[in-house]
Amino acid sequence: MTQLWDFTGGIHPAENKQQSTARPIRTAGLPERLVLPLQQHIGDPAEPLVQVGERVLKGQKIADVTVGMGVPVHAPTSGVIESIAEMPVPHPSGLNDWCITLKPDGEDQWRERHPVSDYRSLDREAVLGIIHEAGISGMGGAGFPTDIKLRPPKDRKVDTLILNGAECEPYITADDMTMREKAAEVVAGLKVMAWILRPERCVIGIEDNKPQAIEAMQKACEGTQIEIAVIPTKYPSGGEKQLIRVLTGQEVPSAGIPADIGxxxxxxxxxxxxxxxxxxxxxxxxxxxxxxxxxxxxPGNFEVLIGTPIDYLLEQAGLESPKVNRLVLGGPMMGYTLTTTAVPVTKTTNCVIAATEAELPAPPPEQPCIRCGQCAEVCPMELLPQQLFWYSKSGEFEKAEHLNLFDCIECGACSYVCPSSIPLVQYYRYAKGEIRVQRAEQIKADRARERFEARKARLEREQQEKEQRRKERAKAAAEAQAKKQAEAEKAAEAGEAVDERAAKAALVQQALERKKAKTATKASQPASAEATASEDKPDIEALEKQLEQAKSKLDNMQGMLDDAKAQQADNVDKLERAVAKNHDRVQRAEQALADARKALASTTESQTSD
Structure with missing residues (x-):
């Protein structure tokens, strides 16, 4: 016999389950239109894969999640896509969301199917892919994608796989009737999941107020190692953390998941x-x-196509509209009031309660808290509902979060026993919503700050790179200027030396020529006056050549001086002196040439007169 433990708190509300278990499961039939919300699970909404006017087959994928976490949506029957628009969806907010409207054609024509007879011959990833492509998400709670849930972290080995058949909330009997009539399918699905996870233990937890379901499941599990654990009836034993506590004695850590404890x-x-x-x-x-x-x-249980409008479903059960005081989607403890019956059935819809005024009367006005402590006694999570209420009501969300507000499973046990009729769960939901909004805004602010800091760092980096390039250009220019200046100084010094050597060489050459001329005169006989005059003629050609060289040197030095002045170089003074010297040389050369020409002219005139 399976060992059982107990969890703290809990209550025993009126079950009201017998009303819907007197009849077998019925088929709801085919409504005129099916409205398929694109988000029926936790995660990102699916994106349409079809166009308005397109005909689709039963089981055909009509929307899928391409980015993020989610599962696809399929056509529940064959028909034509009538619209893709925002329509009312089942949600506490009462807001609209994007939906695909399918108009059935009555043919119920399936797409091509490829069933698997031996899943063990496939790879585990292939089986997980089948589960994902089938669009399966959790059908008992928030709708977490099943294929992702069946992929626990590699460092968290699942030792115990639990199938939750407790169904503890009043009125709801969908799981009870499923276990009674479809026990073989339940066990077959459990075996597939067990083959994927390879746990050491598989157990199905069922409350003791479901004897027929217990018997059917025990019969279906004969010859297997699956345990059937019959647990005491107490709300909320069907809560995930409470059922784990009852069946294993372990507690899921705060802000953790069951996989953390295997x-x-x-x-x-x-x-x-x-x-x-x-x-x-x-x-x-x-x-x-x-x-x-x-x-x-x-009343009873219906096998309903996803997307069936709630009003159509209520008609199948024989709704008596004048008697309806309130329509509740879900159970009376954790469900919420529907504002319209136009909303469709989704993958997480398990119950609709059409309650009369006597059955679910309007709650009395909220009274001040009398600090009786009953809420703390029945809390299955061992929280402090009273303090959480005060902090939530006063807007001190940080303090509420510090008291593990997010560990609250919103079971409604505290509200159920409150003598002051305080809607405690609504306060907690409000506080959770505000905290999530604040977190989202903080994330946006952090991202904006990160983008600003990244931009600032980029601009600073670009400025630094620009400054570095400027310095490198300035350094290169300075080096080039220094090199040019050094070359100019070297050229100036070389020019002066060349000019001095050239002048000396010219003087020496003239002296040598004069001496040679004198020697030749002495050695020869006395010559004529014309010959003597011709020997004394100055060398005009040599003087013209010397003047031309002096002018060329002056032009070169003047150009270097102009460049140095334009660049504000340090050698301007030195170049000015060099230019002045060369200018003097040009003047002397010009004067020497002029004198020589004058002397030549005088000699010529004298010879002519003789």
Missing amino acids: VMCQNIGTAVAVSRAVFEDSPLISRIVTITGEAVRE
Whole structure:
């Protein structure tokens, strides 16, 4: 016999389950239109894969999540896509969301299917891919994608796989009737998930107020190692953390997940969906929904196509509209009031209660807290509901979060026992919502700050690179200027030396020529006056050549001086002196040439007169 533990708190509200278990599961039929929300699970919404006017087949994928976490949406029957627009969806906010409207053609024509007879011959990733492509998400809670849940972190081995058949909330009997009538499919789906996870233990937890379901499951599990654990009836024993506590004695850590302690929970409906996906290649296009309450003539459980409008479903159960005081989607403890019956059934819809005024009367006005402490006594999470209420009401969300507000499973036990009729769960939901908004705004602010800091750093880096390039250019220019200046100085010094050597060489050459001329005169006989005059003629050609060289040197030095002045170089003074010297040389050369020409002219005149 399986050892059981107990969890703190809990209550025993009126069950009201017998109303919907008197009849077997019925088929709801085909409504005129099916409205398929693009987001029926936790994660990112799916994106349409079809166009308005397109005909689709039963089981065909019509929307998928391309980026992020999510599962696809499939056509529950064959028909034509009528619209893709915002429409009312089942949500506490009452807001609209994007939906695909399908108008059935009545043919119920399936797409091509490829069922798997032996899933063990496939790779585990292939089976997980089948589950993902079937669009299966958790059908008992928030709708977490099943294929992702079946991929626990590699450092967290799942030792215990639990199938949650407790169904502790009043009125709801969808899982109860599923276990009674579809026990073989439940076990088949559990075996597939167990083959993927390879746990050491598989256990199905069922409350003791479901004897027929217990018997059917025990019979279906004969010859297997699956345990059937019959647990005491107490709300909320069907909560994931509470069921784990009852079956294993372990507690899920605060802000943790069951995989942290080697446990995983799956829903009864999820197991059926996995079985159909693998063995029939049938995606998640229908589910069992409980329609109950004193305002319907024939309460019971229906197998309903996803997307079926709630008003159509209520008609199938014989809704008596004048009696309806309130429509509740979900159970009376954790569900919420519907503002319209135009919303469709989704993958997480498990119950609709059409309640009369006597059945679910309006809550009395909220009274001041009398500090009785009953809320703390029944809290299954061992929280401090009273302090959480004060902090939530006063807007001190940080203090509420410090008291583990997010560990609250919103079971409603505290509100149920409160003598002051304080809607405690609504305060907690409000506080959680505000904290999530603040976190989202903080994340946006952090991202904006990071972008600003990254931009600032980029601009500073660009400025530094620009300054570095400027310095490198200045350094290169300075080096080039210094090199040019050095070359100019060297050229100036070389020019002066060349000019001096040239002048000396010219003088020496003239002296040598004069001496040679004198020697030749003495050695020869006395010559004529014309010959003597011709020997004394100055060398005009040599003087012209010397003047030309002096002018060329002056032009060169003047150009270097102009460049130095334009660049404000340090050698301007030295170049000015060099230019002045060369200018003097030019003047002397010009004067010497002029004198020589004058002397030549005088000699010529004298010879002519003689």
